[in-house]
Amino acid sequence: MDASALLVETFDRLPDLVREAVEGLSPQQLRWSPAPGTNPIAWLVWHLTRVQDDHLAEVLGEPQIWAGGGWAQRFGLAPDPADTGYGHTAEQVAAVAPQDAAALVDYHVAVAERTRGFLSGLTDADLDRIVDERWDPPVTLGVRLVSVANDDLQHVGQAAYLRGLLAAQG
Incomplete structure (x- = not known):
């Protein structure tokens, strides 16, 4: 297996993991967090996707997907390409409000x-x-690609863990 195939295999796992973490959850469940100041499922999945979009657009020399196509509106946010979630305050985390799981x-x-x-x-x-x-x-x-994959895999795992905590809440 060459490096390209290995990277494709790694990144191709993420969409299914994202679906498993969010499908069937209401907007309120997506925004639930176990304690004040912690990141909810919606923010984690939004952030991991924003980082991938941002970093890939940069190496491609192309605009981010986020900046067009009405994506930001589906999250209640501005289409600011600089907003990837890094350094977000609790208020900014809470502002990430996807319409539904499908938006994510x-x-x-x-x-x-x-x-x-x-x-x-x-x-x-x-x-x-x-x-x-x-x-x-x-x-x-x-x-850079390994860094993005690492960040994405960690955050999707955190989202899956939160989904389990949410289910345990009843």
Whole structure:
């Protein structure tokens, strides 16, 4: 298996995990959190998708999916491409209000489709391309993609855990 196929396999797991975490939940359940100041399922899934959208758009040199197509309105938010959830206050977390679970799934699938198309065409040499010189050492495309996959997998796992806690609440 080459690196492109490995990355496709990794990222292709996320849409099903996102669906399992959110489908069948009401908007109120999506926004439930176990304690004040903790991130709800809706925010976790929105954030993991925003990070993937943001980082892939940057390496592609294209606009984010978030910025067009009415995605932001389905979440009660502005289409601000800089808003990925990093550094959100409790009030900003609470403001992420998807209309329904489908808004989360649909946005994630749109981002995942673009990600898959990009990953499918990668060569091993592409992974060594520097994509961010603000760090020491500079960040390569391979490192950036692993970072996004790591962030996404952690957050979707947290969302699944919260869904279990929500179910246990009765």
